[in-house]
Structures are given as structure tokens and as C-alpha cells.
Amino acid sequence: MKTNSINPKEDLQTIREIMERSSKFLSLSGLSGIFAGVCAFIGAVIAWFFILDSGNVQYDDYMRIPGGWSTSGIRFYLALDAMLVLGFAVLGAIYFSQRKARKSGQQFWTKLTQRLLINLMIPLVSGGIFTLILLFRNNLELLSSVMLIFYGLSLVNAGKFTFSEIHYLGLTEIVLGILAGVFINYGLLFWTIGFGLMHIVYGTVMYYRHER
Amino acid sequence: MKNPISNLQKVFESRIRLGIMSALMVNDSVDFNALKELLGLTDGNLASHLKALEQQEIILVSKQFIGRKPSTTYKATDRGRELFRKHLAALEKLINNQ
Numbered sequence: 001m002k003t004n005s006i007n008p009k010e011d012l013q014t015i016r017e018i019m020e021r022s023s024k025f026l027s028l029s030g031l032s033g034i035f036a037g038v039c040a041f042i043g044a045v046i047a048w049f050f051i052l053d054s055g056n057v058q059y060d061d062y063m064r065i066p067g068g069w070s071t072s073g074i075r076f077y078l079a080l081d082a083m084l085v086l087g088f089a090v091l092g093a094i095y096f097s098q099r100k101a102r103k104s105g106q107q108f109w110t111k112l113t114q115r116l117l118i119n120l121m122i123p124l125v126s127g128g129i130f131t132l133i134l135l136f137r138n139n140l141e142l143l144s145s146v147m148l149i150f151y152g153l154s155l156v157n158a159g160k161f162t163f164s165e166i167h168y169l170g171l172t173e174i175v176l177g178i179l180a181g182v183f184i185n186y187g188l189l190f191w192t193i194g195f196g197l198m199h200i201v202y203g204t205v206m207y208y209r210h211e212r
Numbered sequence: 213m214k215n216p217i218s219n220l221q222k223v224f225e226s227r228i229r230l231g232i233m234s235a236l237m238v239n240d241s242v243d244f245n246a247l248k249e250l251l252g253l254t255d256g257n258l259a260s261h262l263k264a265l266e267q268q269e270i271i272l273v274s275k276q277f278i279g280r281k282p283s284t285t286y287k288a289t290d291r292g293r294e295l296f297r298k299h300l301a302a303l304e305k306l307i308n309n310q
Contacts, residue, residue, distance in 0.1 A: 111246065
């Protein structure tokens with residue numbers, strides 16, 4: 001490995017490669033993005049057709065369905081649905097990334113992984129708690145918007161420690177979240193684009209760029 | 213014109229030291245085992261290069277205990293960062309002159 005004759009090109013290449021490998025989590029697999037997107041699609045279908053009765057569930061400002069029923073059942077099932085989507089997506093992310101790490105002979109659980117997770121979790125957990133507060137305060141209108149914006153912020157924050165696609169996925173989610181706040185009746189649609197379609201698109205791009 | 217080679221640092225001629233420094237430039241601190249894995253070196257080989265860098269005050273060594281396990285971490289000094297930057301600039305100049 002010792003170079004007596006100076007080879008600046010190779011030297012710079014080594015430097016760049018080691019800087020990237022030591023500061024970025026490169027085990028993140030595009031497949032976990034695709035899997036998360038599919039989970040979100042399934043979750044959205046369940047929410048629309050089974051929980052919201054194809055959009056036929058209407059309620060007034062006090063979250064009462066005409067006839068005076070409360071919407072607590074709907075809110076509970078929406079929360080359950082979203083948690084299941086999150087759970088499966090996280091399991092998928094762990095599974096596919098561990099597989100990628102094993103294949104390329106890299107360690108999965110390093111200081112870098114921890115740093116990435118901490119940076120991801122701070123905005124994500126805050127957003128999750130805030131989402132639950134909105135849910136229990138009967139404020140369903142801005143739910144999609146809040147979820148997308150906080151998720152986008154988490155990705156932008158964690159993007160420093162992994163592939164740059166994550167940074168751009170984060171920005172996309174923030175924009176979608178803002179749009180979901182403007183076009184308030186299309187929350188579920190924007191949610192499905194953000195968590196379903198965009199995960200699949202970015203996951204596919206990452207897979208072809210870094211795993212082929 | 214000044215010869216760019218005069219800015220190349222003798223201490224970074226070894227690819228291994230270059231590798232160690234690259235990792236320390238983008239991280240606050242890195243421990244021995246992480247460096248070992250990153251560069252794929254044996255304990256002895258890595259230790260001798262670290263010692264050389266330490267003697268030239270390019271890196272700072274600190275030893276502490278995590279629980280009962282001793283852990284040695286390394287940091288780039290300001291002087292080390294400056295020298296590395298000079299070395300990088302010289303390498304780039306060499307490429308551009310080719």
C-alpha cells in the first residue's frame with residue numbers, strides 16, 4: 001500500500017473514498033424505500049375503503065358524524081393503520097439494510113448508524129407525538145400535512161449521514177406537506193403520494209444508483 | 213513559480229497515513245477499532261503509523277474507559293488539519309499541471 005513514487009490521482013481517490021466511507025451510512029438499501037412505499041399504499045387503501053368508507057364519512061366541525069355519533073372509532077382505526085404501516089416500514093428498512101451491509105461486508109451497527117438514527121428520531125418522534133395530539137384533539141384536517149412535514153424534516157436532518165437522495169426525498173416530503181395543508185381536502189391523497197409513491201420512486205433510484 | 217511539490221508533506225507520503233487523516237478530517241474523533249476496520253489493517257501496522265502521526269503532533273490521542281474496556285480515540289490537531297489541507301492542495305495542483 002506504500003507509495004514511493006507520488007501518484008496524486010490515486011491519492012486523492014483514496015482520500016475521497018475513505019472520507020465518504022467514514023462519514024456516511026452506506027448500508028441503506030433502496031429496497032427498504034420501495035417496501036415502505038408499498039406498505040404505505042396498502043395502508044392508504046385500507047384507510048380509504050374500510051375506515052373512511054370511500055370518502056363517505058362526513059363530519060362537522062365538532063367531529064360528529066351527522067346523527068351525532070362520535071368519530072373516536074375512526075380516529076382510533078386511522079392511528080392503528082398508520083402505526084402498522086410505520087412498524088412494517090421500519091422492519092423492512094432494518095431487514096434490507098442489514099442484508100446490504102452483510103453482502104458488502106460492512107458493519108451495520110456502528111457509531112455512524114447511531115448518529116444517523118439520533119438525527120432522524122428527534123424530529124420524527126416530535127412529529128409523531130404532535131400527530132397524536134392532533135388526533136386526540138379532533139383535529140384531523142392537518143394530520144397529513146403535519147406527518148409529511150415532520151417526516152421531511154427528519155430525512156433532511158438524517159440526510160447528512162447517508163446518500164444525498166435522502167436529503168432530496170426529505171425536501172419533496174416537506175413540499176408535499178405544505179401542499180397538503182393548502183389543499184386541505186386532499187390530505188390522504190398527498191399522504192399517499194408522499195409516503196407511497198415517493199418512497200418507491202426514490203427507493204428505485206437509490207437501488208439502481210448504488211446497488212447495481 | 214513556486215514548485216507545488218514543496219508543499220507535499222513527507223509525513224503523508226504513506227497511503228495509510230493519508231487514509232487515517234482522511235477519516236479524522238470528516239469526523240470529530242475516531243477510535244482505534246473503527247480505524248482498523250475502515251482501513252483493513254493489522255493492530256501493529258496501524259499502531260505504528262498512529263504513533264508517527266502523534267509524534268509529529270498531527271493527531272491527538274486520548275485514552276479512556278468505557279465501562280471496563282479501555283478505548284483509545286484519535287483526533288486531528290489544528291496543525292494536522294492545516295498540513296493535510298496543504299498536502300491536498302499540492303496534490304490537486306500536481307494533477308492540474310499534468
